Amino acid sequence: MKTYTEINEKIASKKAVVLTAAEIIDYVDKKGLEKAAKEVDVVTTATFGPMCSSGCFINFGHSTPKIRITEAWIDDVLAYSGIAAVDLFMGATQLRHNDPANLDYPGEFRFGGGHVIEKLIAGKELQLFALSYGTDEYPRREIRTTFTIHDLNQAIMVNPRNCYQNYNVAVNRSNRPLYTYMGMLKPNMGNVSYSSAGQLSPLLNDPLYKTIGIGTSVWLAGARGHVYAEGTQHTSDVLRSINGVPEEGAGTLALTGDMKEMDAEFIRGVSLKGYGVSMAVGVGIPIPVLNEEILKYTTIRDRDIKAQIIDYSYDYPNKTGKTLGSVTYEALKSGKISLMGKERETSSMSSYEKALKIANLLKGEIEDGTFLLTEPFKKLPVNQKMKSLFVKDGRS
Amino acid sequence: MKTQKLLLTFLKDSVDKPIVYHLVKDFDLITNIYRARITAEEKGSLILDITGSEENIDKGIAFIKEQGVTVDDAQKSFRWDEAVCTSCGNCLTHCPVNALHIQDTATMKVIFDSELCIDCLGCIDNCPYGACQSIFQE
Structure with a gap:
């Protein structure tokens, strides 16, 4: 023991x-x-x-004047902005804007959220395009700039x-x-x-x-x-x-x-x-x-x-x-x-x-002594079943 | 007798030359064409095996060059980028000749044997990471 x-x-x-x-x-x-x-x-x-089921939260810091982002794209891939002013969530499976997807079946799906995250980690330059409706304290309504991971305050991967x-x-x-x-x-x-x-x-x-x-x-x-x-x-x-x-x-x-x-x-x-x-x-x-x-x-x-x-x-x-x-x-x-x-x-x-x-x-x-172990503070459930989604409008 | 795999690149003024016909007729070479393409910019590419005596192969290649056609090692048409490959192995069932194969089951490392590749390009659509590329890609 x-x-x-x-x-x-x-x-x-x-x-x-x-x-x-x-x-x-x-x-x-x-x-x-x-x-x-x-x-x-x-x-x-x-x-x-x-x-x-992977993605990341990033924080840009504020521009002058400030913006409260309500829609955003990084390298043309939509990022979720329904959080704080300059926080975004990039999901791994988000497809690039204008990708034809499976319209021309089978589609190629060359670039998406996972590629954006890979580029970020590799230190490469990416483009941010963001919009806002503008408020009194966040008057800017549009932003277009480039950035790397080093310009960000935080870039935290969060994989559900x-x-x-x-x-x-x-x-x-x-x-x-x-x-x-x-x-x-x-x-x-x-x-x-x-x-x-x-x-x-x-x-x-x-x-x-x-x-x-x-x-x-x-x-x-x-x-x-x-x-x-x-x-x-x-x-x-x-x-x-x-x-x-x-x-x-x-x-x-x-x-x-x-x-x-x-x-x-x-x-x-x-x-x-x-x-x-x-x-x-x-x-x-x-x-x-x-x-x-x-x-x-x-x-x-x-x-x-x-x-x-x-x-x-x-x-x-x-x-x-x-x-x-x-x-x-x-x-x-x-x-x-x-x-x-x-x-x-x-x-x-x-x-x-x-x-x-x-x-x-x-x-x-x-x-080398650089990675120490941590005791979990809570166990994972051992007898958990998976629920299904029942569609209630009568269709199967 | 030996066999050599070649990539021929035809520019605008040489696309209409019946090179393969002359390789067979004048140099007694057995030809086996894997893939050929001509583009709207009137640039052509052709991958083929030529089989014959060493002397005839050398003469044949010299003849091709005289026609203003570039001759390369056929592997310049297909490129497997080892640094991009993650050795997931998704390509393996899409390579009919085992050019892409597993080194051994202890490491499960994917390796590429260019000698075996027949330029079918089955791997290209099936590489999630873009490690396989070809000049014949659409």
């Missing part, structure tokens, strides 16, 4: 033993759970992939739903191509798309939320961020298998961090043909090895993590709840799975390679 304080003391004196969630598997196999739990202090987990614990595996049983957030799905199950870092993924290594909770310090694209709430659609009452690992969506985290500390390698604008724009986010989360039970959860491996195969041509849009069975991440990562009597090629939306890089970067920061 170790405490957060003891682990942090070891980290501060640069003596903490840290392994990634990939390394810990063989380590525990070799040393045994009891010995490994004594030796290892922290296991680092990570994920990198499109996380639509990141780090989905597990995710669907998408196929297309129809006879036409589908353009989805899981990429282009070929007709007649011509490809299989998944999206999880599997054995490296944060919430798959802490399936029952024993250490990751509200207040947990996280590595958010290189910045020191934290979990500020349960993520939207956090659903913990789900189908679970070995070690309590969910076989479907399940838990999520709401994350925040200072964009001025971030690295643009880990926040990337995403264009998905026929679907829209999004943003890929890189997150690393340390798991303190408080006891053998917590260590055991981190030894989960791809062959023991299953995900549900869903038909995105019918069952997903119509919410039938039907699945075509389950498949392990080991099989998915091999490049081919057998489904309905045929071998089918697999591909991923989430990058295991980037996740591995993040897990190692976080490991380095903890070994």
